[in-house]
Amino acid sequence: METxxxxxxxxGDNVDTDVIIPARYLNVSSGEELAKYCMIDIDENxxxxxxxxxxxxxxxxxxxGSSREHAPLAIKCAGVSCVIASTFARIxxxxxxxxxxxxxxxxxxxxxxxxxxxxxxxxxxxxxxxxTTGKTYTAEPFPEFMQKIMAAGGLVKYxxxxxxx
Amino acid sequence: xxxxxxxxxLAAHAGLDSVKAGQLIQAKLDIVMGNDITTAVALxxxxxxxxxxxxxxxxxxxxxxxxxxxxxxxxxxxxxACRTFAWDMGVKNFFDVGQMGIEHALLPEQxxxxxxxxxxxxxxxTCTYGALGAFSxxxxxxxxxxxxxxxxAWFKVPSAIKFVLTGKxxxxxxxxxxxxxxxxxxxxxxxxxxxxxxxxxxxxxxSMDDRFAMANxxxxxxxxxxxxxxxxxxxxxxxxxxxxxxxxxxxxADAEYDEVYTIDLSTLRPTVSFPHLPENTKTIDEAGHVxxxxxxIGSCTNGRLEDMKIAADILRGKQVNKKVRTIVIPAxxxxxxxxxxxxxxxxxxKAGAVLSTPTCGPCLGGHMGILAAGxxxxxxxxxxxxxxxxxxxxxxxxxxxxVAAASAIAGYIADPEKIAGGNN
Numbered sequence: 001m002e003t004x005x006x007x008x009x010x011x012g013d014n015v016d017t018d019v020i021i022p023a024r025y026l027n028v029s030s031g032e033e034l035a036k037y038c039m040i041d042i043d044e045n046x047x048x049x050x051x052x053x054x055x056x057x058x059x060x061x062x063x064x065g066s067s068r069e070h071a072p073l074a075i076k077c078a079g080v081s082c083v084i085a086s087t088f089a090r091i092x093x094x095x096x097x098x099x100x101x102x103x104x105x106x107x108x109x110x111x112x113x114x115x116x117x118x119x120x121x122x123x124x125x126x127x128x129x130x131x132t133t134g135k136t137y138t139a140e141p142f143p144e145f146m147q148k149i150m151a152a153g154g155l156v157k158y159x160x161x162x163x164x165x
Numbered sequence: 166x167x168x169x170x171x172x173x174x175l176a177a178h179a180g181l182d183s184v185k186a187g188q189l190i191q192a193k194l195d196i197v198m199g200n201d202i203t204t205a206v207a208l209x210x211x212x213x214x215x216x217x218x219x220x221x222x223x224x225x226x227x228x229x230x231x232x233x234x235x236x237x238x239x240x241x242x243x244x245x246a247c248r249t250f251a252w253d254m255g256v257k258n259f260f261d262v263g264q265m266g267i268e269h270a271l272l273p274e275q276x277x278x279x280x281x282x283x284x285x286x287x288x289x290x291t292c293t294y295g296a297l298g299a300f301s302x303x304x305x306x307x308x309x310x311x312x313x314x315x316x317x318a319w320f321k322v323p324s325a326i327k328f329v330l331t332g333k334x335x336x337x338x339x340x341x342x343x344x345x346x347x348x349x350x351x352x353x354x355x356x357x358x359x360x361x362x363x364x365x366x367x368x369x370x371x372s373m374d375d376r377f378a379m380a381n382x383x384x385x386x387x388x389x390x391x392x393x394x395x396x397x398x399x400x401x402x403x404x405x406x407x408x409x410x411x412x413x414x415x416x417x418a419d420a421e422y423d424e425v426y427t428i429d430l431s432t433l434r435p436t437v438s439f440p441h442l443p444e445n446t447k448t449i450d451e452a453g454h455v456x457x458x459x460x461x462i463g464s465c466t467n468g469r470l471e472d473m474k475i476a477a478d479i480l481r482g483k484q485v486n487k488k489v490r491t492i493v494i495p496a497x498x499x500x501x502x503x504x505x506x507x508x509x510x511x512x513x514x515k516a517g518a519v520l521s522t523p524t525c526g527p528c529l530g531g532h533m534g535i536l537a538a539g540x541x542x543x544x545x546x547x548x549x550x551x552x553x554x555x556x557x558x559x560x561x562x563x564x565x566x567x568v569a570a571a572s573a574i575a576g577y578i579a580d581p582e583k584i585a586g587g588n589n
Contacts, residue, residue, distance in 0.1 A: 014353055014442060018550040023529040027232060027239035029206045041552040061354040061387060065548060066529070067289040069206055069305035090358050090389055091289055095305035145189050145319070155307050159315065160214045 004081035006053035010115035016065035031077030052079035063092025100154035109137035186324035195282035197312035203287030210310035220316035236532035266497025269465035281412025296376035298395035325360035330367030332431035340375030349446030357387035438563035463494025467545035477509035479570035480516035486576030491518035
């Protein structure tokens with residue numbers, strides 16, 4: 001995926017993995033099933049309202065807490081094309097890269113962008129455009145190694161390409 | 166180039182003379198671990214890699230501890246898939262109900278983890294083993310899958326914050342109070358992406374169980390890992406529990422740290438994290454009158470023998486408040502047996518508390534102690550997020566086993582000194 005465009009769902013600081021996907025739903029591991037309950041403990045309407053391509057924007061430490069990969073998986077399978085935050089908790093950060101959920105760190109964008117704005121993202125340049133206000137922001141580009149993982153569609157594909165040539 | 170303790174361990178496992186903060190490395194793994202929730206996802210990803218077997222049958226560890234004994238049919242199906250995978254792969258360190266304990270109490274106890282190792286675990290509290298002077302960090306299921314297939318993982322070398330611990334803590338101050346105090350000070354992202362390296366002469370007063378509780382909650386400050394230097398207590402612990410040879414790494418004297426904090430342990434008071442973040446700390450003196458409905462004493466943070474002893478010492482000969490459901494969970498089968506042998510089991514049950522088989526259950530709102538709307542729980546666990554132990558309108562107050570046991574008797578958040586006496 002080189003670009004994304006969608007409507008913004010906006011959240012604050014320290015959105016934890018327990019509200020992204022509560023443990024009571026972790027007795028299954030299918031992304032489609034998990035997506036039905038995505039964000040339920042912080043925004044019970046999210047799963048019904050989110051459309052393919054939509055974007056989550058949040059402030060600092062998004063995805064803190066548990067290592068459950070079910071959290072980025074639920075977000076990805078809910079159709080979210082990208083998560084933009086001031087900072088990400090480290091396990092969520094690597095899980096998102098490993099499963100191929102695009103994420104971007106950009107404090108200015110995270111602070112400015114509001115719920116309901118239409119935002120587009122160019123992953124090659126890191127440029128985030130708020131189509132609603134016309135304002136643009138540039139996110140820190142990922143190290144080349146992580147870009148390769150994401151380009152391959154996640155760590156499993158990246159590794160199996162390396163293992164199997 | 167001078168390195169922190171963490172950087173030295175990572176350099177050695179990456180086959181490099183030195184590493185620096187921010188560098189991306191590929192490191193060899195000594196242990197790859199997962200539980201019933203995360204392994205259920207990892208085994209699917211493992212199959213997608215095309216790997217036919219795990220990289221080392223001795224170095225993969227699978228512990229069915231979260232939704233066990235199986236809480237419902239779906240959890241039973243997940244555990245079954247994990248069990249079949251473990252058997253098919255010939256995983257030697259596979260722990261099912263009967264041998265199982267809460268993973269982060271079990272692995273050190275069984276001698277699977279020792280000083281100097283690099284360990285990844287598909288559970289965020291894998292940072293616990295830093296207490297032993299190992300580099301140990303939580304990762305997700307995909308990293309676990311790749312770790313099982315290749316024996317390696319990618320890491321971004323972290324910078325570090327140094328915590329200099331001085332002085333001797335007072336009677337009821339445990340590792341839990343110290344780490345809650347630190348998280349209250351630096352916040353839930355205060356150590357984001359970084360190592361927390363604990364040093365100083367105060368460490369000599371901390372038992373291994375104190376250190377496990379502290380390293381365990383490094384993740385609650387956002388840290389990649391928490392780590393303690395290896396001293397006589399560490400080596401004694403490793404010798405008693407493992408036949409593996411410990412490897413000792415020390416930070417260079419001139420290693421660079423992003424920040425340095427000095428904490429006089431003698432000044433700390435029992436500390437409680439109020440809802441809904443571990444950083445919302447208050448001392449017991451500031452807590453006010455908070456009535457409670459439930460107490461949980463257990464988990465990978467505080468389910469070890471010393472925690473059980475503190476609970477039993479406070480509960481012995483007393484009764485828990487009739488309005489407070491008190492659930493005590495020894496973290497492993499060995500700790501459970503020790504509780505019976507040492508009389509703690511009787512103290513706990515006679516006081517009107519329940520003593521459960523090992524499980525992570527209530528900590529993450531799985532089973533064995535779910536909260537209804539409006540209910541409050543004092544818990545020795547590690548997270549008090551919205552809905553963590555049940556209904557989104559329930560509340561979790563994180564505290565030490567001493568505060569939890571005292572609160573169970575009082576019916577409100579209580580100072581152990583007032584319930585059980587103080588002074589050394």
